[in-house]
Amino acid sequence: MPEIDAIAQNLAGELKKPRADYLEARLEESQTSHITYRGKGLESIGRSTASGGNLRALFKGGWGFTSFNDLDKITDRISLAVEQAQSTGRGKSQLAPLEPVIDSVPSGVVKNPVTIPLAEKKQLLDEYNEIIWSTPQIQTTTIGYSDSRKKVIFLNSEGSFITQERADVTLRLTAIAAKDGEVQQVGLSLGSRGEFSAIQGLHGQVKEMASNAVALLSAPQAKGGEYTVVLDPILAGVFVHEAFGHLSESDFVYENDRLREIMTLGKQFGAAQLNVVDSAAEPGLRGSYKYDDEGVRSVKTYLIREGKLVGRLHSRETAAKMNETPTGNARAINYRFPPIVRMTNTYIEPGSISFNDIIADIKEGIYAKNWYGGMTSMEMFTFSAGEAYMIRHGKIAEALRPVMLTGNVFNTLKNIDAIGNDLDMNQGGGCGKAGQSPLPVSNGSPHIRIQRCLVGGK
Amino acid sequence: MEQILARAQKVAAEAEVFQISSEETQVRFESNRLKQLQTNQSTSVALRIVKDGRIGYATTTGTSDGQELVRNAVETSTFGTGPGSICPILLIILRWPSSTRP
Numbered sequence: 001m002p003e004i005d006a007i008a009q010n011l012a013g014e015l016k017k018p019r020a021d022y023l024e025a026r027l028e029e030s031q032t033s034h035i036t037y038r039g040k041g042l043e044s045i046g047r048s049t050a051s052g053g054n055l056r057a058l059f060k061g062g063w064g065f066t067s068f069n070d071l072d073k074i075t076d077r078i079s080l081a082v083e084q085a086q087s088t089g090r091g092k093s094q095l096a097p098l099e100p101v102i103d104s105v106p107s108g109v110v111k112n113p114v115t116i117p118l119a120e121k122k123q124l125l126d127e128y129n130e131i132i133w134s135t136p137q138i139q140t141t142t143i144g145y146s147d148s149r150k151k152v153i154f155l156n157s158e159g160s161f162i163t164q165e166r167a168d169v170t171l172r173l174t175a176i177a178a179k180d181g182e183v184q185q186v187g188l189s190l191g192s193r194g195e196f197s198a199i200q201g202l203h204g205q206v207k208e209m210a211s212n213a214v215a216l217l218s219a220p221q222a223k224g225g226e227y228t229v230v231l232d233p234i235l236a237g238v239f240v241h242e243a244f245g246h247l248s249e250s251d252f253v254y255e256n257d258r259l260r261e262i263m264t265l266g267k268q269f270g271a272a273q274l275n276v277v278d279s280a281a282e283p284g285l286r287g288s289y290k291y292d293d294e295g296v297r298s299v300k301t302y303l304i305r306e307g308k309l310v311g312r313l314h315s316r317e318t319a320a321k322m323n324e325t326p327t328g329n330a331r332a333i334n335y336r337f338p339p340i341v342r343m344t345n346t347y348i349e350p351g352s353i354s355f356n357d358i359i360a361d362i363k364e365g366i367y368a369k370n371w372y373g374g375m376t377s378m379e380m381f382t383f384s385a386g387e388a389y390m391i392r393h394g395k396i397a398e399a400l401r402p403v404m405l406t407g408n409v410f411n412t413l414k415n416i417d418a419i420g421n422d423l424d425m426n427q428g429g430g431c432g433k434a435g436q437s438p439l440p441v442s443n444g445s446p447h448i449r450i451q452r453c454l455v456g457g458k
Numbered sequence: 459m460e461q462i463l464a465r466a467q468k469v470a471a472e473a474e475v476f477q478i479s480s481e482e483t484q485v486r487f488e489s490n491r492l493k494q495l496q497t498n499q500s501t502s503v504a505l506r507i508v509k510d511g512r513i514g515y516a517t518t519t520g521t522s523d524g525q526e527l528v529r530n531a532v533e534t535s536t537f538g539t540g541p542g543s544i545c546p547i548l549l550i551i552l553r554w555p556s557s558t559r560p
Binding site for chain 2: 050062338
């Protein structure tokens with residue numbers, strides 16, 4: 001396999017020759033393994049490796065991008081990217097200024113998860129699958145495991161030269177129960193920034209998941225209407241990522257007049273205790289990194305501070321176009337794609353109230369947990385919770401069939417009137433945008449209470 | 459490709475190598491303006507082996523001397539089923555580009 005370090009060294013000089021307004025290269029080497037089950041049977045098990053790179057050129061506001069995994073004729077690829085940019089650009093290049101960076105960032109993982117023998121990984125998954133199947137009334141299961149290790153070298157015409165390594169582990173288990181034509185399911189999604197140990201020793205949780213799926217078969221459906229709803233950290237984290245976070249991605253905002261008006265900085269979006277953050281700079285989470293794929297150092301970005309909209313997520317281009325500061329949110333899923341504005345680790349900051357105090361004065365409400373599915377369209381969202389319980393007279397009462405929550409994100413943010421002290425990050429998610437999926441992200445929240453939330457039901 | 463095949467034949471009873479190369483161009487518009495021209499060149503290699511009567515499979519994209527590819531195919535063969543009597547041509551169609559199925 002050609003050594004991408006050597007190629008990068010040669011490229012560094014080439015990129016500095018004046019050909020375009022801006023030129024960058026990313027070179028990548030990766031290894032992955034995966035195991036999937038459908039029911040009792042192993043569906044797929046395997047390994048793959050990849051190496052390749054890309055060049056991106058900016059000329060008069062137009063971009064040229066070329067990806068390749070034939071690493072022999074890179075100078076031709078530079079010319080191609082430059083020609084593409086030249087035939088695209090008809091305006092003015094705008095890129096927020098950046099000091100060149102030279103750095104090397106190790107993966108920080110003690111043991112590379114990919115090199116663990118497939119037999120060892122399969123053994124663990126077999127144990128989990130057997131636990132689910134040993135639960136009566138389980139109809140079927142699905143399990144998907146994958147891991148990866150990646151080395152990326154970034155360099156540009158401004159003199160940046162950054163090597164970063166990272167690793168990633170994800171596991172998704174689903175238990176599906178059926179009885180008398182009723183079907184219910186509960187899922188468990190976990191992940192880590194490369195530590196295989198994060199998915200070991202889950203036997204208790206897997207057993208509980210299977211029992212929950214079976215319990216849902218005899219649970220009643222909620223009565224539809226407006227309720228005081230308490231979301232657990234997983235569902236609240238998904239809410240803040242999907243319903244609000246995507247509206248903070250500046251590539252959606254900067255050429256959309258309506259959204260630009262909605263997302264005017266300084267607007268009051270919630271109560272004074274509401275703080276929403278996106279931060280790749282938090283160490284050790286799946287969305288963490290030191291530099292983004294444009295070589296911009298990651299920072300902790302407040303999107304909402306004390307209830308007010310104070311920030312949004314940028315690439316160098318969107319930052320320049322909106323006259324704001326880059327936030328280090330330009331990410332590409334792999335070398336075949338140009339970087340676009342993405343979230344990293346997105347969360348609601350913890351407040352000071354305990355879970356018991358949050359539910360203490362709720363006469364009749366709903367406690368919605370875990371995540372099953374959902375969609376957003378501009379400011380409207382619909383989510384289905386994975387589990388739900390009635391709250392009666394300040395106590396968690398009977399289990400319900402999973403509920404659907406729907407509403408307008410801005411009304412919902414305003415209706416958050418209690419924020420717990422128990423922040424928890426969900427590492428099991430992957431985010432998709434513009435054909436780049438699943439990008440490693442995490443999201444989280446403490447328990448939150450929402451007044452007058454619309455819940456679907458009978 | 460011959461190099462990979464030769465390497466695979468040293469450890470497996472049967473081996474086949476499959477290579478796909480592609481080059482595509484995309485034209486992207488944003489807010490009614492031409493924004494980006496994009497070209498993606500890609501070469502992928504897949505190796506399928508029969509070792510101890512079991513099928514093993516591995517893929518790589520990019521250039522490779524095949525050492526890791528062969529090692530990966532051998533490892534997956536321990537979970538694979540025997541080739542049975544399925545027509546080999548049919549197998550390629552059914553199995554590309556997924557991994558070994560038991």
